[in-house]
Amino acid sequence: MALTNKDKKELALSLFLNTDKSQKEIAARLEVSENTLSTWANAGGWATIKGANTATRPQIIADLYQQISLIKDKAVDDEGKRRVMNTHETQAIRMISKSISELDKRLSIDTYITVIEEMMTWLFEVAPALAKSIMPKVDGFVDSKFKELS
Template identity: 30%
Template sequence: MGKQNIDRKDIAKSLFLNGNYTQEEIADKVGTTRQTVSRWIKDGAWEELKASITITPAQILSGLNRQIIEINNNINGREGGKRFATVAEADTLAKLASAIKKIEQDVGIADIVDVGIRFTNWLRPLDLEKAKEFNDLLDAFIKDQMR
C-alpha cells in the first residue's frame, strides 16, 4: 500500500468521523471509489468509532440529570405530606445516581478519541511519521477498549 493510499484513507476516515458525508462524497473528495471507502469503513470499524465519539459523557450525564429532575418534579408536585419517593422512584433515583458516579469516574472512549485527535494534530507538523504511528496505536487502543 503506497503512501498516497494511506493519506487518502486517513483523510477519508477524518471526513467520515467528523463530517456528515455519504460514502460517495468521501470517495469523490479523496479520489477513490465508494466501494473502497465502504471497505475501509468496515475493516477499520469506523461505524463503531463514530458511535463512540458521537455521544459524549457530558451528554449522557445531562440526560441522566434530566431524568432525576423529572422524578423530583413529580414528587414535588404532590400534595403536602405526600412529597416522598415511591419505592420505584427511590430505586430509579439510586440507579441513576450510581450510573452518574460511574460515568464521572470512568474516562470515556470519546474523551480518549478527543485527546488522541488533538495530540495527533499537534504532532503532525512536528513529525508526520510519528503522528501516523501514534494514530495507528491509538486506533488499536480504542478498539481494545471497546471490547
Template identity: 20%
Template sequence: MAVRKQVERDFAKILFVNENISQKEIASRLKVTEKTVGKWIKEDNWESLKVSMLVTKDNQLTSLYKQLETLNNEITNRPIVYDIPTFLLKPIKLKDSHGDEYLEFPKINPKDYPIKIGNVATSKDADIISKITSSIKKLETETNIGETVEVAKQLIQFIRSQDVSFANQLTKYCDGFITQKMKK
C-alpha cells in the first residue's frame, strides 16, 4: 500500500509542478483529499520546484548548442601558435663593424616549426565536444515521465475541444498509464 501512495504522490507532484493543475483537480484525479495534496505540496516544497522548472529540456538543449557553437568558434578563430624553440626567441649579442655590441633576434620563419596550438581541436577540446554532443543526443532521444505527461496533456486538451466526455475518459486511461510507467 505504501508503494501505491508514493506513486500517487509522485504523480501528483508532476501534475502540480509541470502541468500547473489545481490541488482540487489533482485530488479528484487521484481520488485523495485536497488536504492530502496540500500537505504533500507543503512537505515537499513543490512551489519552489515550479520555479526551478525554468530549466526545461528545451532550455538545456539550447544552452548546450550555444556552448558547442561558442567552442567551435573559439577553435576556428584561435590564433595559430608555432612551437618555436625558446632559445630562438631570445636576442643574441652581435658586434657591428666598429666592434660595438648590439642585440638582435634570430631571423626565423614560424611556419618552419610545428603548430603548437592551431585551428583544430586539442584533445581537451575534443573531450568537451564529445561530452556536449553526448548530452545533446541523450536529451534529444530519451523520454522521461514529464514528457509523457506533457504529450498526454496535449492529447487530452485536443480531444477535449472536440469531445469532453471522451477526454474525461481518456484522462483516466492516461493517468493509469503514467502511474504504471512510474512504477517501473
C-alpha cells in the first residue's frame, strides 16, 4: 500500500529528527521533491524542533554565558579600552542571567519528574503493592520540589 502525503510527512519528520540524513536523502527515500520536503520542514519548524531535542542543559547554559561574554567584550571605547556598560548592555545581561536561572529551575523539576517516573514504572513492575502504597508520598515529594523550585 502506498504511503499518503500525511504518512510521508510524518515519516520525513521522524527521519529528520532521528537520523543524520540530509533533506535531499530523505526526499529521495520518500519519493517527494526536495521543495516539498523543504516546505514541510519550514512550515513545521523542524530545525527548531531538532535543535530543541538535541540541546543539552550544559550546551544551552554555555551558549547563554557566551552571549554575556560577547556583550562584555563589545563594551570598549574608541581606543579599544574597556568602558562601563550602557543601560542596554546591562539590561541584556540581566535578562540572560534571569534566563539561566529560570532554565535551571525548569530543568531541575523536569529531571526530578523524569527520574521519579522511571523509578515508579520499574517499581510497579517489580512490586505493585509497594508502588501503590508510596505513591502519595512520591506525589508529596514532587509537590514540595515544585514549590521549592518555582
